Amino acid sequence: MSNYKQELFSSLDRLEKIESTLETKTIAFWSDVWRRFRINKPALIGIIILIIFVIFAIIGPMMVPYQYDKVNLFSTYERPGSEHWFGTDSLGRDIWCRVWIGARVSLFIAIVSAFSQMVIGTIVGSISGLAGGRIDMTIMRFVDILIAIPFLIWVSLFMLVLGPGILSIILAFSLTQWKGMARLVRGEVLRLKETEFAIAAKSMGASTWRLIRKHIFPNVLPLVIVSTTFQVTNAIFGEAFLSYIGLGIQPPMTSWGRLVATGIAEMRSFPYMLFIPAIFISSTMLSLQLIGDGLRDATDPKMRQ
């Protein structure tokens, strides 16, 4: 060390520039994911079904000359036919119309709440994983406590406080359901922090922010996306549960959960009122499950061929 020459070493600033020239494009990873996802038939079918549902949720109610909340006491309990494609309910409202309005509500709640859970969970999990030490322990103990009590109990308690409605449901889900994501992201961040590429970047002078942005975040993302897909399924089920017990969507507004709840009450004489929404809710959850499974397989490096 005694006879080193000063000019052989340069300042940290320039080194950081060198590190940024060493960047590889992350696009390669996603095109690879897409390639593997594409050959997964069930997942593709799931996506197609979901797209069809979304399109009909937008245009479905406009395809018939009825309104979802228009009461017509001269045409109550009409069976599915050419007049009313899915029949009518006890107040003569067109079920085709109600199914697609319900789809808007259910899908909107599910997607928005899954997204906000993802954001909260990722932020809390990253803070916990990056900070470590006492902060990490406190956050994780808190998450442990939240996880010990099932989500339906937390959500029901919050719904009692917030009152029924679309916004309350989204808020209740967002406030209580980020815990799983936080735990997942934290574990992944802890693991990634110690990987060789992260240490290499750090030793080359990358700032913490750069480390997060370039090395940790892109590697956490696939897991987060897969887990969010499953959260959408949970949210659809949660909304249906709340609407079934009367804490969710209130009439005349409707959702798939409410339609199923009404269908259960009427199934003895008018089984179609149960079957129709049941088919929609089940096939949506099935599609999401298939997409989630497909994404998980496609993003799992172990499955790469």
Place this chain on the structure above:
Amino acid sequence: MVKYVLNRFFVAILTMFVLATATFFLLRLVPGDPFAGPRVVPEVKERLRIHYGLDKPLAEQYIIYMGNILRGDFGYSLAKRGHRVNKVIKDAFPQSLDLGIRAMIMSIVFGLFFGIVAALNRGKPMDYFTVVLVLIGISVPSFVVAAMLQYFFGVYLKILPVARYESFWHTLLPSFALSLGTMAALARYMRASMLEVMSADYIKTAKAKGLRKNQVVVRHQIRNALFPILTILGPSIAMVLTGSFIIESIFAIPGLGRHYVLAMQNLDYTLVMGLTLFFGFFLIAMNLLVDFTYGIIDPRVRHTRN
């Protein structure tokens, strides 16, 4: 081991405390009046508030409430006049427990069976059948399953009772509906676990020793594949418990789940609180039991978790 047990125990107590506090304050924030009614005059309402201690300052109410919980007293139900919450729990718990145990047995027996059979017949029709069954079990909501079963067996075929909980035949539909989700999850995990074990070295050794196929499967494969399954036993108990909210309501079973749903609809604070805490306590106790079981079975757990 002692340290591990104490640690888990401490977390359990803390969880209970947080749950009790959160429930108390959340329910105080609930809009609406439990004594509201067209014929309730203000004076009567005031007397009722005093009778139930709702006129005292919040902090004092909280201390009284926590003290009562420690003594195992959940107070009176607000909506069901003269009913103690403890009595409601005592009357309803046996039905729920009965239903829960039946559902757990069904899901463990069928879940493991399908998982094992699918793994042993990988890529054959039986495997595909199980995969489809698992997907349906995971993705079709329990209340849809329950309502469909009720319709086909009770209303359409008329071979099983539609509702209530009186004889063995009454228990079949609700316990099956309640078990399906857990059954599917168990089958999925068991299949994956079996496939993983299949390629392990000790299986090759067992085969090389010249053991018969049955012996390899039963003694080595299934036994080792069962360990990871234990980890989802805790969550399955929670799944069966929350599943009972809907199943009991649909089949009109007078259990805890149905009371919970009714109490929320009636804004019966004390009953909601009592049941929430009871569920919480039950689940936490069960999870502790599962945790200790891992600790005993798998020595790695008690060392790494400390």
